[in-house]
Amino acid sequence: xxxxxxxxxxxxxxxxxxxxxxxxTSRTVPQQIAHWARIGRxxxxxxxxxxRAIIQVLAGTSSYDSLGEQEQAIVREEWADRMTALRGExxxxxxxxxxxxxxxxVDGDGNLLVHPAHG
Numbered sequence: 328x329x330x331x332x333x334x335x336x337x338x339x340x341x342x343x344x345x346x347x348x349x350x351x352t353s354r355t356v357p358q359q360i361a362h363w364a365r366i367g368r369x370x371x372x373x374x375x376x377x378x379r380a381i382i383q384v385l386a387g388t389s390s391y392d393s394l395g396e397q398e399q400a401i402v403r404e405e406w407a408d409r410m411t412a413l414r415g416e417x418x419x420x421x422x423x424x425x426x427x428x429x430x431x432x433v434d435g436d437g438n439l440l441v442h443p444a445h446g
Contacts, residue, residue: 332357353412362408366401373397381405 337360347420352359370376376397383389384402391402420442423430429444 353416354408358408358412362405365404369397369401376401425437 341360342356345356345363348359349356352362354362370378375395377395379402380389383396384391384394384398385405391399395401405440419430423442424436424445427444429442431439431441434440
């Protein structure tokens with residue numbers, strides 16, 4: 328049997344930092360800690376990676392094009408993780424229903440589906 332995760336004890340400050348980060352990153356605490364672990368692994372494996380430059384790009388204060396290939400790969404992974412988290416939070420059906428509006432979409436076969444407003 329293969330495990331996908333192992334129970335691990337963490338220092339309280341790491342857990343609290345991850346908990347605080349969840350408010351900004353839309354990740355769960357375990358997802359945030361795993362994300363930090365992946366970044367740490369990449370940084371340790373690549374001593375030439377400029378962590379500060381990565382943080383600046385992720386914060387929107389520096390250009391992606393200013394990064395080297397490895398740094399760009401780390402930024403792309405972070406962006407992909409953020410987009411996955413944001414897509415997971417979307418619930419347009421509930422938003423349209425709450426607003427009393429109809430909406431339409433296309434199903435997997437290309438057929439138009441119209442959802443009438445409820446109210």
